[in-house]
Amino acid sequence: MDQSKIRNFCIVAHIDHGKSTLADRIIEKTGLLTSREMQAQILDNMDLERERGITIKAQTVRIVYQAKDGNEYIFNLIDTPGHVDFNYEVSRALAACDGAILVVDAAQGIEAQTLANVYLALDHDLDVFPVINKIDLPSADPERVKNEIEDVIGIEAQDAPLISAKNGIGIEDVLEAIVEKIPAPGGSPDNPLQALIFDSVYDSYKGVIVFCRIKEGRVRKGTKIKMMATGATAEVVEVGYFGAGQFIPCDELAAGMVGYLTASIKNVKDTAVGDTVTDVDNPCAKPLPGYKKVNSMVYCGMYPADGAKYPDLRDALEKLKLNDASLNYEPETSIALGFGFRCGFLGLLHLEIIQERLEREYNLDLVTTAPGVIYRVYKTDGEMIELTNPSNLPDPSEIDYMEEPVVSAEIMVTTEFIGPIMQLCQERRGRYISTEYIEASRALLKYELPLNEIIYDFFDALKSRSRGYASFDYELKGYEQSKLVKLDILINHDEVDALSFIVHADSAYERGRKMCEKLKDEIPRHLFEIPIQAAVGGKIIARETVKAMRKDVLAKCYGGDITRKKKLLEKQKEGKKRMRQVGNVEIPQSAFMSVLKLDDN
Amino acid sequence: MEADAETFCGRTGGSMRELSIYIHIPFCVRKCLYCDFLSGPACEEEMKNYVNLLLREIKEQSILYGDHRVVSIFLGGGTPSLLPAQETGWILGQIRDGFSVSEDAEITIECNPGTAMAEKFAYYITCGINRLSIGLQSTDDGELERIGRIHSYGDFLNTYEMAREAGFRNINVDLMAGLPGQSLASYRKTLERVTALSPEHISAYSLILEEGTQLYVNRGSYTFPGEEEDREMYELTGRCLGKAGFHRYEISNYAREGWECRHNKVYWRRGDYVGFGLGASSMVRNVRWKNPEAQAAYAACVEKMEEGMKERGLCGMSFVEMLRRTGRCEVQALTPQEQMEEFMFLGLRLTEGVDSEEFRMHFGETVGEVYGKQIESFEKQGLLEREGRRIRLTPRGIDVSNVIFAAFLF
Secondary structure (H helix, E strand, O other), rough: HHHHHHHEEEEEOOOOOOOOHHHHHHHOOOOOOOOOOOOOOOOOOHHHHHHHHOOOOEEEEEEEEEOOOEEEEEEEEEEEOOOOOHHHHHHHHOOOOOOEEEEEEOOOEHHHHHHHHHHHHHHOOOOOEEEEEEEOOOOOOHHHHHHHHHHHHHHOOOOEEOOOOOOOOOOHHHHHHHHOOOOOOOOOOOOOEEEEEEEEEOOOOEEEEEEEEEEEEEEOOOOOEEOOOOOOOOOOOOEEEEOOOOEEEEEEEEEEEEEEOOOOOOHHHHHOOOOEEEOOOOOOOOOOOOOOOOOEEEEEEEEEEEEHHHHHHHHHHHHHHHHOOOOOEEEEEOOEEEEEEEEEEEHHHHHHHHHHHHHHOOOOOEEEOOEEEEEEEEEEEEEEEEEEHHHOOHHHHEEEEEEEEEEEEEEEHHHHHHHHHHHHHHHHHOOEEEEEEOOOOOEEEEEEEEEHHOOOHHHHHHHOOOOOOOOEEEEEEEEEEEEEEEEEEEEEOOOOOHHHHEEEHHHHHHHHHHHHHHHHHHHHOOOOOEEEEEEEOEEEEEEEEOOOOOOOOOOOOOOHHHHHHHHHHHHHHHHHOEEEEEEEEEEEEHHHHHHHHOOOO | OOOOOOOOOOOOOOOOEEEEEEEEEOOOOOOOOOOOOOEEOOHHHHHHHHHHHHHHHHHHHHHHHEEEEEEEEEEEOOOOHOOOOOHHHHHHHHHHHHOOEEEEEEEEEEEEEOOOOHHHHHHHHOOOOEEEEEEOOOHHHHHHHHHHOOOOOOOOOHHHHHHHHOOOOOOOEEEEEEEOOOHHHHHHHHHHHHHHOOOOOOEEOOOOOOOOOOOHOHHHHHOOOOOOHHHHHHHHHHHHHOOOOEEEOOEEEEEEOOOOOHHHHHHHOOOOEEEEEOOOOOOOEEEEEOOOHHHHHHHHHHHHHHHHHHHOOOOOOOOHHHHHOOOOOOEOOHHHHHHHHHHHHHHOOEEEEEEEEHHHHHHOOOOHHHHHHHHHHHHHOOOEEEEEOEEEEHHHHHHHHHHHHHHHHO
């Protein structure tokens, strides 16, 4: 295959600016699929992704384009995930490309994610050209957006295609621009094999299907390969291209191509994203740069609502892990919740996706504890432990100091909302860094924020305080020493381990009080009075009381209709089954998540 | 106790079992705001048609109960006293034609103040009705109006006097606690006024706000007594009625010695009863069922019964099958476990509680073997108590009885 006729690229955009729609139009226009075959959005093929309108796992497609210059071009369109939780995956997908299309909404202009993604693309030395989408919107202002792109990002935008991906306007221009503006791949098929893994999926027949970009050399059936970071070796069974929604086997993948290989690999953890594949018999000198082990940022406990389903949960997690190397889990036991797992995720979205998949695809009813970050606990004996479960916090007398993860955050906001957003960041213990004005009416706020302050409801708070206008992106900056304490909850004088969480000392009282109030509403009345207390280091800092049930009696039973009466009793009994017994108190499962809702109202 | 052992039409004689009969009259002058029973206003024509159906149902069904002796009949509603006196007579006549009614059977009719005059009462007596249940609810006219009752306290006094004059020796008065705007003082007044009249029986219910009722829909615009006050009212009921010579024999029922309602106790002791009419419930030999609640379905049900009888097409069928074939609802042959559940949660409603020896005789296991854990735990919490063979609710147990009952379900 003529290397000069290959174009490897991706599309970068802020969420909702039309990335997936443009990808669909490109696929449609290149003629591999008829309009009828197109599902609404081919690339987002998981149900969950469609419902949430986001791309979770990168999907990639090879298409053939008959250009105006009379030549046939191979396009490899590499889709990238659209959420900050998956930043590393985005970076590896970008590394597999030679160029990128920057999609900017003609009405909204540049957003925080636009910037984050485009800088990421430029960092990978990609040639980026912009397209202005949604030009048919009444509020479209392409000229302003072009100027903004030039001023803020500093790339040429005057001849950017003006398109409407939704209505198929200007797609031809985009296809020609891909040919013209995105460079052909480099590398030589005669060099030793050097291929970048940018994704992988598990297939129960073929084993792991490795998505890779061949940077140097060639790979074919029978090639003995080695994953340079994980050290795993295997013999290639099949290589091929990505058709739209299917795999198309071929003889060989050579330098410059994007494709897949299978080698009867049993687990995605052997084929880490970012790792380099080489030929065992003719290895390359060194791996491609940029590999790193992805670490979980957010942890929570996941327990089956029905204790007997523990093996089912274990099997389901095992299966999900086959396809998702960034999911971590290990068994743990809670006094309140029984047997379950402490699970690690890239971020809260990742957590929610896994939780939903477990519930939907594996039909599990889960109790999830409040998500937390990894704290570093430095003990007086010099040992440092990484704390993922608050109940494992050592005795305060053994703790020298603690550190928490901090992120660098960029918030793009229209100037009228700067005040409320700054206030929000203050409340979340943010450290102000700078304000940059993108244009007269928009600014980029930079803050450093503790990760545990933003993992759950920060995004929602941001949206509500900016009437939906603020956008947000962040990356992990590192760990900083912080005054942290463990807040314990005692129900009827028993400490409930699954309700403990780590909190900054200054907000412990406030959080403890809110937690008690929330639990008071969540826990139904019992035959006896139930004190609910919040404590720090054994000292009670807040208390509420669930009063004893005074009355639960059905006076009337009419005309011998016992069945109706029994149904009422059965309902009552069913309600009890959905509770967790802690001591002699029954706690509804929703209570364990209530820490998440402390900032409601 | 094996459910449904015999086939329909195939019974042999044997000893006479006791049977109670419930007749549902789904008519009233106007729906009360708290009422979620199957009832509503109707014209005379509709009543007549309904009574005809009822007569046919009683007639066709009576063949099933040849081995039963009727010990109580209860005409409930709605407001059964709204029926023309004659039609009430036909119903009772139809029952006597088909069933063997015991000499001393308790025969009750429910009555609302203002819906029956002296002549009607006299007629009732001649029909053999020997117990009258009057729905008073409160002696405070404001409270009565707020819950949409059609009568005043004065109307009740007239009705009560007429009933006594007509010869009713056994009268029940229905009362309600927890009414909107009701105070402890006004409730005490109601209790005192009613006990002064010396009825034989008093039912005193706590108002339950049922979804779908007018009172429920507009609950925001009323002030209800709080939970604590509601319980105080309940305690007051026991004290006040006790002083006046009534004893509590069931959660909400009080009687002078020897005047307990036999029909009521059948439900709690799981005796056999059959219900006739729209939506009426039955339990015979551990099979429960209900009649349809829609008029058309009920009529169809009666017709199927008649056709089946004519052609003897239903004969040889099991009892349960026959009930299903004729369009009965929620037909259920109770399993031994279900019978045990009922034994407990129904029996414990009576202040005498349940008899552990009776339990063992019925089920072949002791109550301790089946429910030992629950009973012990509730005893410790002071909600249940034992005395000899009997297990019963404590006063605190009554307050939270649903929690206890639910624990006896498997």
